[in-house]
Amino acid sequence: MATCYLHPSRETGVSCSNCGRPICTDCMTTTSVGMRCPECARQKTQVKTLRNTVRRPELTITLIVVNVVVFLTEGSFTLTGGPSGKVYEEGALFGSLNGLPTLGVAHGQWWRIVTSGFMHEDLLHIGFNMYVLYVLGQMLEPALGRLKFGTIYAVSLLCGSFGALLVTPHSPTVGASGAIFGLMGAAAVEMRARQVPIMQSGVGGLILLNLVISFTLPGISWGGHIGGLIGGAIAALVIGLGDRYRSRALALAGCAAIGVAAFAGSIAIAKATEVQASAPTQLLEPAQ
Numbered sequence: 001m002a003t004c005y006l007h008p009s010r011e012t013g014v015s016c017s018n019c020g021r022p023i024c025t026d027c028m029t030t031t032s033v034g035m036r037c038p039e040c041a042r043q044k045t046q047v048k049t050l051r052n053t054v055r056r057p058e059l060t061i062t063l064i065v066v067n068v069v070v071f072l073t074e075g076s077f078t079l080t081g082g083p084s085g086k087v088y089e090e091g092a093l094f095g096s097l098n099g100l101p102t103l104g105v106a107h108g109q110w111w112r113i114v115t116s117g118f119m120h121e122d123l124l125h126i127g128f129n130m131y132v133l134y135v136l137g138q139m140l141e142p143a144l145g146r147l148k149f150g151t152i153y154a155v156s157l158l159c160g161s162f163g164a165l166l167v168t169p170h171s172p173t174v175g176a177s178g179a180i181f182g183l184m185g186a187a188a189v190e191m192r193a194r195q196v197p198i199m200q201s202g203v204g205g206l207i208l209l210n211l212v213i214s215f216t217l218p219g220i221s222w223g224g225h226i227g228g229l230i231g232g233a234i235a236a237l238v239i240g241l242g243d244r245y246r247s248r249a250l251a252l253a254g255c256a257a258i259g260v261a262a263f264a265g266s267i268a269i270a271k272a273t274e275v276q277a278s279a280p281t282q283l284l285e286p287a288q
Helices: 038-042 058-074 086-091 112-118 123-144 146-167 177-193 203-216 222-244 248-272
Strands: 029-031 034-036
Touching: 029 038, 058 086, 058 112, 058 123, 058 146, 086 112, 112 146, 112 248, 123 146, 123 177, 146 177, 146 222, 146 248, 177 203, 177 222, 203 222, 222 248
Parallel strands: none
Antiparallel strands: 029 034
16 A cells, blocks of 8 residues: 655555645645645646647657658558568568578667567558557657657567567567557556546557457567567556656666666577578568
8 A cells, every 4th residue: 555655654545646646635635637735736737637639749740750761661562461672671570580590689680679660561550550659649748748758668669579579589570569559558557647447548448459459360469569568567657656756867767777678688588599490481471
């Protein structure tokens, strides 16, 4: 049970609707936007909410543009076809492949851990991912700010790559799904911190729907999705902890540690599962 930030000896299940700090009955002030702590109750500025879209989600739009530009460089403009070409071969994520002993994360191509998160298989793949990214970006970026939102996105991408390599180290994987699942996890954490029912907000249903798709449709990197979901939720919890103690450095350091651990873990998994083969082969059909 959490304790009041002003009265550590008092347990409470109520948090400030603005900053998220736990408050007891003597500290809480009832407002039109929920219970607030003494400091936030005295503030005259507008409370940020997950649905506040007054400020444009500039980083979200930038990420969408980057993903689209990278997709265009792949040269795969089919609705449901598979990618091919130099960009895909150099950027897709895999630890190692049979017959290609010099390619993969296991052979020093560490950039694949990041670049794969900005590549997509076809028009349907990138269209769906960018739509969900825009919806979540409109919800989260104005509430968290660009720095926190970008930090969660980066950590989720790295954790998604870690999950993909953990489950399918020898299958090429592309897509921003890991990072997007991380934003879903972060949105669920933020909703809970603001005492908003997750299922009523629509975030819970979005997570469940995408999890069902991940485990039922073939060619889906469910490891990347689960890795990103967990990474984004943990990053949001760390950022919330930093906000509670009013320490941005603590939050960023914690998220950086998660990202570094996921990056190092991806390399370790790739090396541990490295394969050698005698017969050459082509890149396999990528997972999304």
